[in-house]
Amino acid sequence: MTIRYLVRPGSALKGRFPVPGDKSISHRSVILGALAEGVTEISGLLEGDDVLATIAAFRAMGVVIAGPDHGHLRIEGVGLRGLKAPQTPLDCGNSGTAMRLMAGVLAGQTFASTLVGDASLHKRPMGRVLQPLTAMGAEIHAQDGKAPLQIQGKPLTGIHYDMPVASAQVKSAVLLAGLYAQGETCVTEPAPTRDHSERMLNGFGYMVSRQGSSACLQGGGRLSGQSMQVPGDISSAAFFLLGATIAPGSDLLLEGVGINPTRTGIIEILTRMGARIDLTALREIGGEPVADIRVRYAPLQGIDVPPHLVPLAIDEFPAFFVAAACAKTPSTLTGAEELRVKESDRITVMAEGLRALGVGVEERPDGAVITPAPIKGGQVDSHGDHRIAMAFAMAGLVASGSIEILDCANVATSFPSFPALAQAAGLSLEQLSA
Structure with missing residues (x-):
């Protein structure tokens, strides 16, 4: 089945809920x-x-x-x-x-x-x-x-x-x-x-x-x-961290998310950019550290991603690309050639998608330079990559027009409840199939 998302602009993300298991x-x-x-x-x-x-x-x-x-x-x-x-x-x-x-x-x-x-x-x-x-x-x-x-x-x-x-x-x-x-x-x-x-x-x-x-x-x-x-998946939570950070008026509490120190690179990267992310109710489940994560809107500054954080956020960089597009200054990612052999070539696919929405991206062999610009409406192709589809869905929160995202069926591989959860949190997302 061919599935695409249509995301209309505006709104904020609010509420409290758990994310799916890691x-x-x-x-x-x-x-x-x-x-x-x-x-x-x-x-x-x-x-x-x-x-x-x-x-x-x-x-x-x-x-x-x-x-x-x-x-x-x-x-x-x-x-x-x-x-x-x-x-x-x-x-x-x-x-x-x-x-x-x-x-x-x-x-x-x-x-x-x-x-x-x-x-x-x-x-x-x-x-x-x-x-x-x-x-x-x-x-x-x-x-x-x-x-x-x-x-x-x-x-x-x-x-x-x-x-x-x-x-x-x-x-x-x-x-x-x-x-x-x-x-x-x-x-x-x-x-x-x-x-x-x-x-x-x-x-x-x-x-x-x-x-x-x-x-x-x-x-x-x-x-x-x-x-x-199984604790909640921080890779799934990352898209809601992104959405609540970039959409004015947002205030979300994500319950029971795993915060294994080998997985929290995306939290540190967004925090370095200025995100308001607070960890509460720290505890341990099955030998894994867990917390409730509160995230609220905050203006972002671009950063050069520190090399030591790259392997700690390797699955969450589609979310980073969108955050960087919404920052006030450019961001640079290097040492991330691993992104080219994920479910898609995530460097090229994210660069192409952001350019289609009016954002400047200079692609490099091991990363990219993202120059912020107002996100416009348009059509992007996720190339069957679940994380890219979800990242561009969150970009719709701040776009000036509707964003159509193609080839989204594989979101079900990691986050089958994403459309329903995102809608409940306030994202104007319509799932279309043919």
Whole structure:
């Protein structure tokens, strides 16, 4: 189905509500729950298409999973060696997280499997995962380093891997393969990335040690089923942080949002620009720090994004591009070449979209310079990228005319309730389908 958004200008965002469960944590909870011994009960799970694809994949490998039902999932874990050979290729849909993490799990099995996805996922590079897995002894066939991935499970040997590029997905894939490897597996990252896998492995009773910038584990252990709650997704919250910051009169309270320090780059970036963002009711849920986040309208100044914040906000830069377009002075982003291999080339797609709305953007190989200008109405193409669609939807709050956003169906991969929540908060958004 073709879905597009029509956003009319004006209004402010107000109210209080939770955002959907964290996508990264939801994926990992399903994977570790399936590989654990005993039952895992999950609440607050994101019921987006990406996570549903991960659930379907483990069902296809013999794991009994009940739900999801209003965010609740019950998994009867089969243990590390209990998966069965799937009879058909495992479809990861649009999810790079699912494909890369499952490649790590499947590399050490005793059977063959194939990972496939949609057209967008088949364009995304998998070589950065295949290289360390192959070094561990995995047998994975891919054409030009891209899906489909044909995996023949093999005995694995632990390695010490220095990642050339900071990537939580690569780190997680290698650690998951390390569960099946003989000896110690260590991953050293050049810059901090989200650490949900390490936290959750420890929560499931599998020790991961942290030594400086390295995460290490020994193969041959076991995971124990757990009861856990998934906090709200800061990547989803980012679009409401953006909208309430740029729209005069806005005042929002987002409840129960995960504020893992490896994920809060967008909060620090917006705060450096002048945003009024307050964290309240700080607490911990399932080993993850959580807070209620209040955000109110504030005029913004442009910034040069500090390099150390880039990996801590890598999924939220579509929101930053729009915030930068609404600032009083130019902003510069560098060191973000990773954005070119997301669901779309986010540097080019955001630059093209903002130019179509009257904003000046100088595209660079690893980022962009955004020169603020009044946002006009117009048509932009999200190129099937959920985060770009939501960022431009929020731009409609301050546009001088209506904004039509094309190819928005994939918003359902991470935030299926976005249109309804945005409308309830005050965004004049109409979802059109054909």
